[in-house]
Structure formats: structure tokens, C-alpha cells
Amino acid sequence: MNLIETAPIVQPARSGRVADPCAMIIFGAAGDLTRRKLIPALYNLAKTQVLSREFAIIGVARSVMSDDDFRKKLTEDIKQFATEPVDNDIWEWFVKRLYYVPGDFDDKNVYTKLKEVLARVDQEHTTHGNHFYYLATAANYFGLIVEQLAANGLMEQNQHWRRVIVEKPFGHDLESAKALNQQLLKVVKEDQIYRIDHYLGKETVQNIMAFRFANGIFEPIWNRRYIDHIQISVAETVGVETRGGYYDQAGALRDMVPNHIMQLISLTAMEPPVSFRADSVRDEQAKILHAIQPLSAEDVLSKTVRGQYGEGTVDGKRVPAYRSEQDVPPDSKTETFVAMKLQIDNWRWADVPFYLRTGKAMAAHNTHIVIQFRQAPFVLFRDTPVETLMPNQLILHIQPEEGISLRFAAKVPGPNMRLGAVDMNFEYQDYFGSQPSTGYERLLYDCMIGDATLFQRADMVEAGWCVVSPVLDVWKALPPRSFPNYAAGSWGPKDADELLERDGRNWRNFEK
Numbered sequence: 001m002n003l004i005e006t007a008p009i010v011q012p013a014r015s016g017r018v019a020d021p022c023a024m025i026i027f028g029a030a031g032d033l034t035r036r037k038l039i040p041a042l043y044n045l046a047k048t049q050v051l052s053r054e055f056a057i058i059g060v061a062r063s064v065m066s067d068d069d070f071r072k073k074l075t076e077d078i079k080q081f082a083t084e085p086v087d088n089d090i091w092e093w094f095v096k097r098l099y100y101v102p103g104d105f106d107d108k109n110v111y112t113k114l115k116e117v118l119a120r121v122d123q124e125h126t127t128h129g130n131h132f133y134y135l136a137t138a139a140n141y142f143g144l145i146v147e148q149l150a151a152n153g154l155m156e157q158n159q160h161w162r163r164v165i166v167e168k169p170f171g172h173d174l175e176s177a178k179a180l181n182q183q184l185l186k187v188v189k190e191d192q193i194y195r196i197d198h199y200l201g202k203e204t205v206q207n208i209m210a211f212r213f214a215n216g217i218f219e220p221i222w223n224r225r226y227i228d229h230i231q232i233s234v235a236e237t238v239g240v241e242t243r244g245g246y247y248d249q250a251g252a253l254r255d256m257v258p259n260h261i262m263q264l265i266s267l268t269a270m271e272p273p274v275s276f277r278a279d280s281v282r283d284e285q286a287k288i289l290h291a292i293q294p295l296s297a298e299d300v301l302s303k304t305v306r307g308q309y310g311e312g313t314v315d316g317k318r319v320p321a322y323r324s325e326q327d328v329p330p331d332s333k334t335e336t337f338v339a340m341k342l343q344i345d346n347w348r349w350a351d352v353p354f355y356l357r358t359g360k361a362m363a364a365h366n367t368h369i370v371i372q373f374r375q376a377p378f379v380l381f382r383d384t385p386v387e388t389l390m391p392n393q394l395i396l397h398i399q400p401e402e403g404i405s406l407r408f409a410a411k412v413p414g415p416n417m418r419l420g421a422v423d424m425n426f427e428y429q430d431y432f433g434s435q436p437s438t439g440y441e442r443l444l445y446d447c448m449i450g451d452a453t454l455f456q457r458a459d460m461v462e463a464g465w466c467v468v469s470p471v472l473d474v475w476k477a478l479p480p481r482s483f484p485n486y487a488a489g490s491w492g493p494k495d496a497d498e499l500l501e502r503d504g505r506n507w508r509n510f511e512k
């Protein structure tokens, strides 16, 4: 298929712009995120020539390494994790810009040392003193690191900018998220804080806004008058792998809902922003999060479902029960699956349920949003019972399929008037090809040009936690009795199906 025309909707301030000269300081530079995502993403930015030539990276972590060791390590790692074969010239340029400072994040000397190294690196690579710090560490260090940076004058802005990217989890519950916001805001300004949610780095997630607001035909029907309900599914086939220690403290609800799923809900449900400026977009997202009807304790019992996987088969392979995974206690009560029914209290969405679910070790790896429209008012077709008529569904396929499809009814050829459901499909790769990406390029670039649109503001993070707070409270007070309650490789516990069946609806499952 051919692309008919590329619409020239480019935000002028960023079109073709090379990122500002700067140094990136990665805390937790010896970890997985750095080698799997951050370095490959920066390499891709260098390759597409949007990374400034005046750029450097300083890794900070506990492992004892010299600059040279760090360079050698990343040279090995990039071969494994680059999204396409590495171009030697580009990598050679890149590797000369890598530096390393070993030490514990709670050791004050580390910051003194970092300050010295930065002064040298700023000179050598003419970074103009612009710095951004990426906190790829355990969450308990976030506040401490930013305090130490500030105490050493490393967050001060003059002619230059200083920013900090904070990874998830941003807090463990509402109280801790608020406390972390307060701790950070004591020493830096809100516009220096970039709270990252990697879902916003996904093209298909960003496309929700383009799809809704750059097309005239969908917005008029994007409301309670025409939409019956919305389903958001984030199904994963992976279990907890080696992350049992973290995951068992978090659980599926904390791990996925206040952050990634709230992004999907707010982009799907928000009003058109007045512009694509960071605060215009984020204001509209925040309004939706604030409009989500708070769940009472009774609601938690009737509108939420939790599950934990038992032994089963995923993609033809035997998978142990969650309780037998590494670093998971054998009597763990942590949920690996959650489903919820939410309502949004505003004029657009009153009485339109939003069903969401996410889980580990499920039947398929698939993230999608189903917009289900109301039935046509009269069904005039004989031989087609009303209940077998499939309602119109618009599906936003987020991953691994990337595209949009529309389901509607068509006449089955033959002498009788019979109807069948058919799909009209758009797949990204047919039009735009597939661009190798880690999903972090856009977010890192945006931080380097000071565009915070795709990052979370303090109020949004807190609003996300507000939604899940009552669920955390009730679940804590009433531990689950029937775990494990779904087999690995299934679509989750049967209670999740019943959640929709009670309302006369069904989940749409995509096997691939």
C-alpha cells in the first residue's frame, strides 16, 4: 500500500531540530535499562543526527569500573541490544563520550567526584553546562539523589538548563508519591522534573491523539451517545522473570495501572487540548484522571478482580506457578492480574464503562483498546438474531500489532439477507515501514529540547494513585483466598469474564 500524503502537521519548534548540547548523567548506569534501552536509543538518535555533536554521557553506579571498562562493557552490550547492526564510525564517535564515576548513591563523595568530572567533560565536549540526570536506580534513591545533586549546585540553572528524568515506580501509593513530589519540589522546580512513563514513548500511544484530533470523522461520535463501552487490555505472556523481588512488593495493580493504563485511559478519553503545548495536553489528561469516579469499598468488591497465575503453558512452554518463581515467597498473596470497571464523571462519558485488565503469563502478548459502539437502533434483517449481530468496534492495536481496525457488519453473499462481521484494517508497517526503535528515543530527545508533553506532572501522578488507592486499601484488608486462580497461558481468572458478562458484554481477545 502507498502512503497517500504525509500531512505537514509538524510542530515548528521541533521540526528537524538538533537537540541542545548537553551531558547526560545516568544513575544506575551498570543496570539493565542502560544497556538494553538508553544506550541503544541514544545511539539511534546519533545515527539520525538529532543528537548534538556536543554531547557526553557519565555513568554513575556501584560497580567498580574505569572509563575504559565502561566503554568496553557498552561496546559489547550495544552489539546485543542495538535495534540494527552498529555502524562503527558512529559508535567510535559515541564511545569517546562515555565516562564513569563509581560509588554508592548515598555517599556524598560521589557527588563531589561527579561535579569534578562534569566540569572537565563540559569543557571537553562543550556541553554549555546543560545537564540531565536519568535516575535508573531503585526507587528509594530518587529523592536522595536529587537532594544531593541540588546540595552540590548541580541542579542550578543559569545560562544553562538542568533537568532530571525520574523512572517509575513514582511512589508506592498516594502518600509516598506525594511525599516524593514534595521532597523533589523542595530542591528543584516542577519544570525541571521529567517523570517518565515509557508507554508515552510508543508511537501507537502517541497516535491516539493524532487519530482522534487530526481526523474530522471520529470526534463527533466519540462520546456517550454513540459509544457503548471501552475496553483496555494489556496482556503479557511473560511471567515475572528475574524481577520477583520488586514485583512481589508491587503487584500488577501498582506496576501497571496508575501509570501505563492511566495514560491509555486519559489519551482515549480526554477533551481536545487547546494546543499541543505540554501544559495544554497535560491539563486535559489531568482533568480525565480527576473525573474518574472514586471507588467505594463496595465498588472494589464488585468492580475489581485480582488474580495470580498458577502453573500452565504459555506459547507451548510449561511455566511454573507465580509462587514458584525466583524471589517470590511460596505463599505470596501478590496479584499478577487485575481487571477493573471504571466510570468517568463528565458530560462526554457519563454511564460509559471503561473496563481494563492487565496480567502476566497470559494467553497472548497484546495491548489494545476496543471502542465498542452502540447497536444500530433497529435490526431489520431476518435470519440474523439481534444478539448475534456484532456491534461496531474500533480497535487501536498498540503492540505487538500496530494499527487500527474497524469492525462492521456486511451482507453475506447469497439469496438470503444474512449478516457477517468484517474488519477494515490499517497496519503501520504497510504505510510507514517499520523504524527500528527502543521506544526511548523520543522521550530522551524531548527532554533534551525541553518538551515535557510526554512526561507526567506531579498532579497527574497523584491523580493516578488516587484512582487505585481504595483498591489497595480493600485488598490489603481482605487478602485473597483463592490464589492461584488462573492458569498461566489463559486469559485470566473467570471472575474477570464475569465482570463484563454481568453487564451483557465480553472481552475481545486477540490470540496474537
Ligand code: BG6
Pocket: 168, 198, 236, 255
Ligand atoms: C513495566 C512494568 O513498567 O512495563 C513491567 O514494570 C511490564 O512489569 C512492562 O512488563 C510492560 O512494558 P511493555 O513496553 O513491554 O508493554
